[in-house]
Amino acid sequence: MERILLGLLFLSECVILSTCFPYQYHFADQSLTWTEAQTYCRQKHTDLVSIRNSEELNQLINMLSSAGHSSEVWIGLFKEFDWKWSDGFNGTGAEYRNWETNQPGSISELYVLIGGFGRWWDNVETNVYPCVCYTGTQLNPRYVLVNQYMTWPNAQRFCRENFTDLATVRNDAENQAVTSVAQKAAWIGLFRGPNFYWSDESSFLFTNWQSGENQISSTTDMCGVTSLQNSGQWKFSSCETKLPFVCYKPAVVWRQVVKLRLKMEDSLTLNDPVLRANIMKMLQDRLKENRVSGVTLKWRGQPVEEETQTLG
Incomplete structure (x- = not known):
């Protein structure tokens, strides 16, 4: 023995x-939009790089350091800002918006308020405000102010249990009617989903967000960037910006x-x-x-x- x-x-x-590492990363030192970079990576390699754990993050940082590139690069992260109405309305006027300047705000703000002057801004779930519900039908609503301070999910539940739903606003006339009822900041029915995605459909569990607000403006899509300057932390940028990027493919075993x-x-x-x-x-x-x-x-x-x- x-x-x-x-x-x-x-x-x-x-x-x-x-x-060895399970993936090989390739730094492409040419400036493309996010969609162009995605197409390039899928044709030449596997896809834009996904970062699913701290080991892959360190591998990316080391690769960018070896390449001598410290400014922003595209990664496979993206977000669709799919604003929806609580009652499911998607007919004529469903795309109507009356955002305040520099709104919508950050990626963490999912729910919409209307102010005393009829302008809209988004806010986080934990904040409490009154809400505007409606009774009747989607096409013939009557707006009602509920002067109780509650979170948006609780306001949605209250409106559905006691009225029809949170207010849907389809045009300037309805916006003025809701403003007259609310008279101050109140929840309306507009919201969006919280999910983020990777280009290769990897699960989104690990995160490494850059600190501070990440403004999303009124765009419908935003795409992820990282940089050596920010220690590999992520933020969103307009998908039409032209940047270098990082692809990946399975490593040779x-x-x-x-x-x-x-x-x-x-x-x-x-x-x-x-x-x-x-x-x-x-x-x-x-x-x-x-x-x-x-x-x-x-x-x-x-x-x-x-x-x-x-x-x-």
């Missing part, structure tokens, strides 16, 4: 040298096969399944101790003398 253990120590040291010939004492045989299981467990334990992952172990016998087998 001592010779077996020595062989296992040798094998674990060899395997440690074969680990180098398969390293290490064979170990084990010669047994007369009292032992590698045909014993219990002995084989113990050897494989010792090897797995050694790999785990050395923090080695992504390694597949297989037992493969060879038609040699009975007392000799190969572990590959």
Whole structure:
């Protein structure tokens, strides 16, 4: 057994040298819009780069540092600002907006208020305001002020339980009618979804947002940038801006096969399944101790003398 253990120590040291990153990143030093960069990456590589964990973030930072590029680059992040009405209205006038200057605001503000002068701005879920509900039908609404301070989701629930829904505003006349009823800041029915996306449809769990407000203005789409200057943190920019970008593709996986010939004492045989299981467990334990992952172990016998087998 001592010779077996020595062989296992040798094998674990060899395997440690074969680990690698699962993806290769390519820095494209040409300025394209986000959509043009996406097309380029899909044709030449796999897609615009996705960042799903801190290891991939560090890999991207190191790659940009090696390329000597510190300013902004496109990554695969994007957001569709899909403003919708609470009652589901999507007919004529559903696209009507009366935003205040520099509104909508930041990416964290999902719900819309109307002010005393009829201008709109977005706000976060945790803030509380009165709300304007309506009764009747979508095409013939009657607006009602609910002078209770509540969050937008609670206001939506209240309006649906006691009236028809939060107010939908389709034109200047309806906007003036809602303003007259509200007389001060109040929730209306406009909102948007919170979701962000990666170009390759990877799950969006890991985040690395740049601190401070990220203004989204009145655009319908925004695309993600990062930079070495900001330590790889993300923010949104207009998708029509022309920037360099980073693509990715799966890394070439180098398969390293290490064979170990084990010669047994007369009292032992590698045909014993219990002995084989113990050897494989010792090897797995050694790999785990050395923090080695992504390694597949297989037992493969060879038609040699009975007392000799190969572990590959």
